[in-house]
Amino acid sequence: MIKTVRIGIIGSGGIAHAHINQYKRLPNVQIVGVADVVPGKAKQFVDSLSLTDTQAFEDHRKLLELDLDGVSICTPNVSHHVTTVDALRAGKHVLLEKPMSVTLAEAVDMVKATKESGKILTIGFQPRYDPNMKLVQDIVQSGKLGKVYYVETGGGRRRGMPGGTFIRKDLAGAGAMADIGCYSLDMALNAMGYPRPLTVSSFTSNHFGTNKLYHPEADRFEVEDFGVAMIRFENDLVLQFKISWAMHMDTLGSTMFLGTDGGLKVNPAGTGNWSGVWDGKVGDLTLFHDFMGQPTSTPIPIIEHTQDLFFEKVRDFVDAVSEGHPAPIPGEQILIQQAIIDGVLRSSELKREVAIELPY
Numbered sequence: 429m430i431k432t433v434r435i436g437i438i439g440s441g442g443i444a445h446a447h448i449n450q451y452k453r454l455p456n457v458q459i460v461g462v463a464d465v466v467p468g469k470a471k472q473f474v475d476s477l478s479l480t481d482t483q484a485f486e487d488h489r490k491l492l493e494l495d496l497d498g499v500s501i502c503t504p505n506v507s508h509h510v511t512t513v514d515a516l517r518a519g520k521h522v523l524l525e526k527p528m529s530v531t532l533a534e535a536v537d538m539v540k541a542t543k544e545s546g547k548i549l550t551i552g553f554q555p556r557y558d559p560n561m562k563l564v565q566d567i568v569q570s571g572k573l574g575k576v577y578y579v580e581t582g583g584g585r586r587r588g589m590p591g592g593t594f595i596r597k598d599l600a601g602a603g604a605m606a607d608i609g610c611y612s613l614d615m616a617l618n619a620m621g622y623p624r625p626l627t628v629s630s631f632t633s634n635h636f637g638t639n640k641l642y643h644p645e646a647d648r649f650e651v652e653d654f655g656v657a658m659i660r661f662e663n664d665l666v667l668q669f670k671i672s673w674a675m676h677m678d679t680l681g682s683t684m685f686l687g688t689d690g691g692l693k694v695n696p697a698g699t700g701n702w703s704g705v706w707d708g709k710v711g712d713l714t715l716f717h718d719f720m721g722q723p724t725s726t727p728i729p730i731i732e733h734t735q736d737l738f739f740e741k742v743r744d745f746v747d748a749v750s751e752g753h754p755a756p757i758p759g760e761q762i763l764i765q766q767a768i769i770d771g772v773l774r775s776s777e778l779k780r781e782v783a784i785e786l787p788y
């Protein structure tokens with residue numbers, strides 16, 4: 429018999445709806461409680477979804493006193509650290525929304541708490557569940573490209589700046605890099621097996637976000653809306669990372685892997701003001717290689733699928749909890765991303781190359 433997995437949800441805003449909708453599709457899940465700091469918000473959330481057996485709280489620590497197996501953390505970035513560490517220390521497994529944290533120090537602390545608790549901390553990057561993401565990883569890791577020495581990733585929206593907590597440095601940590609850059613960084617780094625970063629030289633700006641012409645909250649816009657970074661890794665690998673929430677350009681280019689025997693280009697799906705960045709869907713794939721001594725390019729058919737990636741991410745977490753598997757997308761791995769973002773921010777402030785600080 430399948431064990432019932434008892435779940436709590438911390439934060440009942442936009443993305444919490446996506447979590448709950450997926451949990452409701454899983455017959456072995458019971459939504460035991462929801463917490464939100466805004467008075468009455470969790471109760472309203474529970475009532476609006478007719479979750480009659482689900483308790484509502486204003487303090488996540490009260491929710492954590494319940495008999496739960498795991499929690500989804502759906503709060504703004506600034507609260508990821510405290511809620512995750514509290515949940516782990518209370519002995520609950522954690523599915524945490526991206527990005528992992530506001531600061532690198534928080535991410536390090538979260539990994540420490542994970543190790544001490546023996547529980548799972550998995551970060552919610554649903555694009556990982558796209559079979560084309562796996563295809564990219566398989567091609568890169570197959571050796572067909574030879575030694576990969578250069579990777580370029582990121583991209584840009586022509587217009588696509590969020591507001592609210594997303595544009596406050598203390599609440600979000602970083603802007604476009606953390607919000608959408610984390611997806612393309614994850615694709616590239618995951619395909620490369622999350623290599624160890626060494627140094628970064630970067631530039632960031634926020635010409636659009638701080639201009640009333642482009643952003644209604646320009647007066648309180650504190651993060652970067654554009655960033656470019658050159659990141660060095662162990663084993664003579666370099667990654668160029670470009671990201672933008674707004675720009676006078678259609679795209680900042682494709683993701684590409686350059687190897688000694690071949691190259692792989694990954695285009696984002698679609699076009700338009702929001703689509704020139706890779707943040708979830710593979711548009712098309714091309715392999716560049718020599719054939720009979722001639723430079724040749726071969727389109728690689730992308731895998732058509734009907735999978736709901738968000739459902740897959742929630743189901744994978746539930747399966748890991750109920751079957752005792754390791755974290756599907758471990759916090760320890762995504763800590764590397766946080767270290768890179770931390771280095772990018774320091775480098776752009778100091779206007780020089782800096783070492784990327786990893787705790788191990």
Ligand SMILES: NC(=O)c1ccc[n+]([C@@H]2O[C@H](COP(=O)([O-])OP(=O)(O)OC[C@H]3O[C@@H](n4cnc5c(N)ncnc54)[C@H](O)[C@@H]3O)[C@@H](O)[C@H]2O)c1
Nearest residue numbers: 439440441442443463464465466502503504505507525526
């Ligand atoms: N995976 C995705 O596709 C995806 C999409 C959108 C947002 N996100 C991520 O999800 C997170 C939440 O984003 P959102 O758009 O739902 O934000 P939101 O502002 O709509 O909702 C966040 C909720 O958390 C509550 N909250 C804040 N601090 C809390 C605390 N300490 N305890 C309990 N509740 C607390 C707020 O009151 C709010 O109701 C962000 O980290 C964001 O990056 C992920």
